Amino acid sequence: xxxxxxxxxxxxxxxxxxxxxxxxxxxxDLPSRLVFPLLQxxxxxxxxxxxxxERVLKGQVIARGADSPVPPIHASSSxxxxxxRPLPLPHPSGLCxxxxxxxxxxxxxAVEMTGTAxxxxxxxxxxxxxxxxxxxVGLGGAGFPTAVKLDPPRxxxxxxxxxxxxxxxxxxxxxxxxxxxxEVLEGARILMHILGVPRCLLGIEDNMPExxxxxxxxxxxxxxxxxxxxxxxxxxxxxxxKQLIQLLTGxxxxxxxxxxxxxxxxxxxxxxxxxxxxxxxxxxxxxxIVTVTGRGVRQPRNLSVRIGTPIADLVxxxxxxxERAERLVLGGPMMGFSLASDDLPIVKxxxxxxxxxxxxxxxxxxTLPCIRCGACADICPVNLLPQQLYWYSRARxxxxxxxxxxxxxxxxxxxxxxxxxxxxLAQTFRAAxxxxxxxxxxxxxxxxxxxxxxxxxxxxxxxxREQAEAAKRxxxxxxxPNGGEIARAIERARARKQAASPSQxxxxxxxxxxxxxxxxDETHGTCPVQRPEPAEH
Amino acid sequence: xxxFFAVCLLxxxxxxxxxxxxxxxxxxxxxxxxxxxxxxPQTQCGQCGxxxxxxxAEAIAKGDADINQCPPGGMEVVKxxxxxxxxxxxxLSAEHSVEKPPSVAVIEEANCIGCTLCIQACPVDxxxxxxxxxxxxxxxxxTGCELCLPPCPVDCIVMVPIPxxxxxxxxxxxxxxxxx
Numbered sequence: 001x002x003x004x005x006x007x008x009x010x011x012x013x014x015x016x017x018x019x020x021x022x023x024x025x026x027x028x029d030l031p032s033r034l035v036f037p038l039l040q041x042x043x044x045x046x047x048x049x050x051x052x053x054e055r056v057l058k059g060q061v062i063a064r065g066a067d068s069p070v071p072p073i074h075a076s077s078s079x080x081x082x083x084x085r086p087l088p089l090p091h092p093s094g095l096c097x098x099x100x101x102x103x104x105x106x107x108x109x110a111v112e113m114t115g116t117a118x119x120x121x122x123x124x125x126x127x128x129x130x131x132x133x134x135x136x137v138g139l140g141g142a143g144f145p146t147a148v149k150l151d152p153p154r155x156x157x158x159x160x161x162x163x164x165x166x167x168x169x170x171x172x173x174x175x176x177x178x179x180x181x182x183e184v185l186e187g188a189r190i191l192m193h194i195l196g197v198p199r200c201l202l203g204i205e206d207n208m209p210e211x212x213x214x215x216x217x218x219x220x221x222x223x224x225x226x227x228x229x230x231x232x233x234x235x236x237x238x239x240x241x242k243q244l245i246q247l248l249t250g251x252x253x254x255x256x257x258x259x260x261x262x263x264x265x266x267x268x269x270x271x272x273x274x275x276x277x278x279x280x281x282x283x284x285x286x287x288x289i290v291t292v293t294g295r296g297v298r299q300p301r302n303l304s305v306r307i308g309t310p311i312a313d314l315v316x317x318x319x320x321x322x323e324r325a326e327r328l329v330l331g332g333p334m335m336g337f338s339l340a341s342d343d344l345p346i347v348k349x350x351x352x353x354x355x356x357x358x359x360x361x362x363x364x365x366x367t368l369p370c371i372r373c374g375a376c377a378d379i380c381p382v383n384l385l386p387q388q389l390y391w392y393s394r395a396r397x398x399x400x401x402x403x404x405x406x407x408x409x410x411x412x413x414x415x416x417x418x419x420x421x422x423x424x425l426a427q428t429f430r431a432a433x434x435x436x437x438x439x440x441x442x443x444x445x446x447x448x449x450x451x452x453x454x455x456x457x458x459x460x461x462x463x464x465r466e467q468a469e470a471a472k473r474x475x476x477x478x479x480x481p482n483g484g485e486i487a488r489a490i491e492r493a494r495a496r497k498q499a500a501s502p503s504q505x506x507x508x509x510x511x512x513x514x515x516x517x518x519x520x521d522e523t524h525g526t527c528p529v530q531r532p533e534p535a536e537h
Numbered sequence: 538x539x540x541f542f543a544v545c546l547l548x549x550x551x552x553x554x555x556x557x558x559x560x561x562x563x564x565x566x567x568x569x570x571x572x573x574x575x576x577x578p579q580t581q582c583g584q585c586g587x588x589x590x591x592x593x594a595e596a597i598a599k600g601d602a603d604i605n606q607c608p609p610g611g612m613e614v615v616k617x618x619x620x621x622x623x624x625x626x627x628x629l630s631a632e633h634s635v636e637k638p639p640s641v642a643v644i645e646e647a648n649c650i651g652c653t654l655c656i657q658a659c660p661v662d663x664x665x666x667x668x669x670x671x672x673x674x675x676x677x678x679x680t681g682c683e684l685c686l687p688p689c690p691v692d693c694i695v696m697v698p699i700p701x702x703x704x705x706x707x708x709x710x711x712x713x714x715x716x717x
Contacts, residue, residue: 043704093706367711424711434707441705446579449680452661453581453589 002230005250007243009381010235011414015207016168020293023301025175029317030077034102034308035345037089038063040070041143048100054081058110059284062100069148071135076286076306079104090330090344092337113282124194127279134278135285139270141331143349146271150194152260159197160248160266161188163204164232166239167332170352172289173269175302177204177211180273181218187272188227190279195265199226201248205238206231236334237412241266243381255408290346292318296325296355305346311353312342324357333361334413368421376415376425382408386415386425393432398439401432409433569598576617580609581660582682584634605629609681611636640696641679646671648693655685655694
């Protein structure tokens with residue numbers, strides 16, 4: 001039994017996991033339309049590499065990032081590219097952005113996929129390349145490119161697999177571990193091989209006994225034990241990356257740091273399974289397990305879903321909406337966000353569709369003034385002072401909020417659940433954080449503009465100085481009797497003219513040493529012209 | 538009498554020390570100007586009545602200009618400057634144009650005659666083109682200062698508000714008002 005280092009704070013929540021784990025995992029039906037948003041994590045769009053009307057096969061790359069670390073996007077079934085146009089995104093803003101729409105043909109023909117049976121024959125570098133080319137990003141929700149995470153800037157000694165699905169209702173990782181424990185463990189070995197780490201800890205919440213049993217029996221079957229399955233207490237937010245690292249290793253990831261700073265790399269269990277499929281079977285990331293749950297849907301269950309499937313199709317396959325359906329949420333009740341419509345596609349990071357009935361989401365009573373009870377500070381898993389942050393955020397005093405480590409807030413919403421005044425703390429912090437980020441962007445822009453403005457001023461000065469110097473040189477050259485360059489040139493030209501036939505006079509038109517380059521005229525905007533010196537001077 | 542001379546002597550000594558340190562520890566650039574300049578949006582638009590952000594910052598530091606003359610910065614800048622200078626914030630001055638959504642200039646390329654006047658007006662070299670050839674604005678470099686609009690003889694430059702994208706979108710603040 002491995003020792004645990006519990007983190008401070010956190011809350012016990014009513015998990016409601018049974019809602020979606022009654023029915024077994026099933027494959028989602030092939031939808032008639034697949035939608036792939038091009039927006040990537042960094043805010044840049046991937047560039048389509050297919051054109052409208054083209055036929056694509058399952059597993060074919062349809063868009064690539066401008067930079068290589070951005071994993072490509074693959075078609076998840078065969079069909080025709082119907083259009084490439086802006087469509088609403090499954091994003092809290094509900095804004096539209098460019099998407100590739102595929103009309104499926106029902107044949108589901110795939111490109112040839114070849115894997116490598118023994119991953120040990122490949123170097124970590126080429127394995128990272130394979131994983132990136134398979135379009136794998138973190139499946140826990142944040143969607144960070146996996147290959148980048150597998151190339152940590154400093155040496156690490158532990159791989160942590162995150163199977164602690166701490167949010168209520170979500171059971172997609174549980175379902176994955178119950179049905180495909182072997183794939184997860186093999187994937188973990190591949191990731192360990194890439195990172196060159198001797199041990200792997202697989203954190204899994206103790207309220208998932210079937211998944212723990214499945215993993216343990218799978219592990220015993222191979223008889224290798226570098227991977228430790230560690231049941232962790234089901235306290236929200238154990239599944240937070242930094243929280244799980246602290247719980248399993250006792251190391252704290254520094255503020256503004258990454259897990260590698262604590263000698264750890266952390267991946268979701270789904271990411272490990274995707275890495276296994278990519279390396280061993282050559283399958284790109286074109287499907288994932290999604291929990292469709294809540295009392296607003298008739299048959300809640302887990303589905304293995306093609307990336308790009310519209311949410312409406314999934315809800316239909318789960319028996320449709322019940323009369324109690326009230327809100328559609330992408331993600332869990334704590335950190336998910338409401339969607340305005342179900343005509344939105346499943347993306348790689350989408351783990352749960354929660355069709356909430358009344359009372360299933362944390363209720364928000366009438367907001368009352370803060371009474372400074374300090375309950376929020378007691379449960380904050382990142383040791384912040386939410387009530388202080390709240391004052392500063394409300395007053396838009398972002399500088400002070402920053403001094404209180406606003407940016408370290410993980411937006412878990414624990415403070416909301418304990419606040420006796422029902423203050424929407426997490427949302428206030430989200431708003432303040434996005435304002436801080438926007439201000440930073442604005443400052444960077446201003447800095448850039450200032451640099452360009454100053455460069456322009458410096459160039460103008462330089463031009464003026466050169467002009468003045470040239471004028472001075474010219475005056476000096478002309479004032480010197482006989483000895484000057486120009487005078488000599490004139491002499492030479494005259495001599496040539498006399499020697500040559502009368503029709504050849506072009507010699508004097510060539511640029512002589514005294515030629516003046518005229519600067520662009522501020523009022524007429526002519527381009528620089530060469531003005532030959534008149535020969536009569 | 539002794540007290541009088543003692544105080545005189547003391548004043549002379551202290552004055553000498555102050556005079557020396559004023560020379561010795563002289564700060565070349567006014568640090569206040571730097572701080573004010575850091576808050577300004579650097580559009581270099583001149584809407585404040587000064588030929589750029591830095592001259593405006595210098596004028597504020599000297600006390601010649603008010604803090605509410607920067608329309609691109611809007612109320613955010615007014616508040617930040619009020620905080621910095623410990624004065625009361627005030628609404629934007631109406632004579633210096635109004636606060637507008639952030640925009641970029643776009644050249645209607647069909648109408649551009651290639652006169653290069655806008656290129657000379659642009660304070661951040663965000664317009665490319667050559668005489669008698671079509672010009673275009675480099676969107677990522679444009680600060681939206683509008684200085685290219687007046688010189689254009691064919692009025693082919695329009696200001697287009699920058700649309701909100703998922704990358705620049707900000708979470709809204711909670712709408713619920715507190716009951717007191």
